Amino acid sequence: MRVLPLALAAVLAVVPAACTPEAEPPSPDVLTVGLPEPGSLVPGELRDQAGRTVASALWTPIPPSAATSPDLLTWTVRPPAGRFHDGTPVTAKSYADTWRLTGGSLGAKEITAVDDTTVRIVLEQPSGEVPAKLTAPAFLPLPGSVLVSRDWAGFSRNPIGNGPYRLASPWEPGRGAKLVRVTDEPGKPKEIDLRVGDPGAQYDEVKAGQLDLAVEVPGARHEAMHADFADRHALWPLPSAGFLVFPLGDRRFEDAAVRFAFAMAADRAALAKGPLGDQADAARGALPGERSGTCRPCSHDPAAAKALASQGGFSGETSLYFGPGEEAWARALAEQLQGALGFPVVAKPRHEGNLDGPLAITVQAATPGETVAALTAATGYAGAGFGDLVAAASSAPDEEERAQRYRLVENQLLRDLPAAPIWTGHGHAVWSPRLRNVVSAPFHGIGLADVSL
Structure with a gap:
């Protein structure tokens, strides 16, 4: 190995630093935002926080108050008017055409544009969750051009929304894009510079005053975040949760004691810290929202788990299956289960056909009803009286009663345990002191359109 003279090595070490200028602070009228590469910018395909962040500037969502119903079966929706960034008008037909294409989770049998300002939705079953569901990205309006062409790849590179900002040029993978404000508003940025990069480096840039906002914080920075950004950080729940789904048709899993054994053998806190990289919390229940009661199968109790497995007569080898995106935490969970049981x-x-073991899945859902639908579809669970409980919860006339009834649904899910809750996702952001009105909303995150300079 050739060794450089110390003097020459010292000179070479200085040269890069001397030739690399320090990053300039953000412009007074430009909001700089650091984010990972979004998986997609098509509203119906948004699965990550980066995509939701970009959409918050490009689109104006429907407020929950826009949807009303006398019977929770037929809904009248009066969405906000305006224009898409391509100049075409945003009408009720824009929403109706979009929802018929992407709004399957509404459970609607009819979606009709009554006139230019009103959409009528007729559901298959009464539900009070419609206003909350319509605020999800999947229900943002799409312009007629993409609804006709179905060129989703092209639209993801150059999305056309109806919000206060538009793309100045198509999205550049690995780099980002610039957004420009459609109409001036005092205090609001005239431009938003979206920069794709490493979350750790972006965290350091915000701390150094070279970036305004970072919408993801790596696990290694979590402890420091509270000191570095005492009053300039936010955490919020994401519409994602991990479950271990049991094959209820497999005789080995018929006994609830066996299912509880697998659930209680899981060390959720270790999974959240390890393979999930501090981007999730240990599950405390089966449905979104706070739970006041104890979730017994959510507790980590290896001794009880082993006793329950023995009680249920479970022995021998079993498989634990996973799909795309679940491998890291599923493999770690399998090791935990083996060690405890x-x-x-x-x-x-995962493979096609019947599985001879439990399955690790990620559920994307922002409402209790969506989570219940996903779990029943994945497990085929239909316990005694469960359908009636779900129908009563969905059709409850007000939010408070609906929440109470969904807790009864959750209690049965946790008692019969067709699927064991493992983790729930959370998002986090940090920002510079020059920003004002940085607000995070559950399941949505930071709304770029709300930020002021």
């Missing part, structure tokens, strides 16, 4: 648990990629 004392028999081999082998993590394997």
